[in-house]
Amino acid sequence: MSFDDKVQSAFKVSLPSLIVSLVIGFFGGTFLGKYLDRIRRDYPGLLIILPGMMGLRGNVFSSMASRFSTMLYLGGLKPSVKDRKVLENVVIAMLISLIPVSLLWAIGVIRGVRYHAIEILFIVIGSTILVSLILGYFTAGITIFAFRRDVDPDSLVAPLVASMGDLLTIPTLVGFILLLERDVREFWALNGFLIVMLFFLLAVSRVGPAKFREYRQLFTTITALAMLSLVSGFTLERFSGLIASSVILGFAYPSILSSFGNYGSIVAAKTSTKLNLGEIENYLSKELLEEILALLLTTPIIGLLIGFFSSGISYLLLGVKPGIPLQLVLTYPFMALFIMLYAYSISYVLFQHNIDPDSVAIPLIANNSDIFGTIYVVAIAGLMVGA
Incomplete structure (x- = not known):
């Protein structure tokens, strides 16, 4: 594929999915921006858990999408959501998601954030079960849909899955x-129903300890990264007042994080597939560097749209004087480039050490993108409010 073809693919395939992802992400951002002050006041423990939950869903289901893509290309999965492996993966994703978020809650309690602690725990458990079920089948469906229509799932699915996770997480x-x-x-009746449903799906899918152990590498990675996401959580909790003061960034926060994760996941998924197919021979691969450059050309558009949407939503909901945040728009492409180069490097190094990038690289990149993105948002907020 020539560089011109890669640019066309970036603008015709990746950019539309990134824009759709952005619009979806702003739905969740609208809820966060509107209810941020209430969450800060009445449920502060959620701010510690929130980046981890957002990243966790991106990690688990982007990894699932990449795994489905590889399996479809290698013939290990039938292009149908009725394939038993789809249900198995959805149930495993629920289990993999529940344990880390429970640990995040426990660490928040140990740290001293105990106000509404039990209620927060069941808010987290109930929403995780519900969102995992919806997002699991969405991931399988969109991956298979793209594959059936000869569209590369690696170019399309990761942004949509990550942003659908953001759309569902905060509103839920x-x-x-x-x-x-x-x-x-x-509230308690709904939680009881969801927990019973989880045990029912466990029985139907027949996912036992032996099957779960097949995913121990992914589970270990996800859990470790959930702990690492505490960096984002504590940063968000500490600087939530600064972010709220900027107003616009309260609405933009989920979309900024998801868009960075999207760029990283696209590069990681492409790298993983090409490495598994033997199409990359060395680190300085012209093939992948051209893919990154092609994607970079789309970043000014995404940065400008983030600024435009966040300004418009804050004006419509809060009456804030509209204005494009130039600090964000001008620096966004540089941060996105850093994320993509980081994603490629991590994927390549892990593959060279016989570690599956689908199970490790994508979750690691999505998590790190959240950390880098949170720090980036705090820095931009400081510039905007003069702190």
């Missing part, structure tokens, strides 16, 4: 909060 958390505040009995 807010929904559980609002349900708890409206009717406590309904």
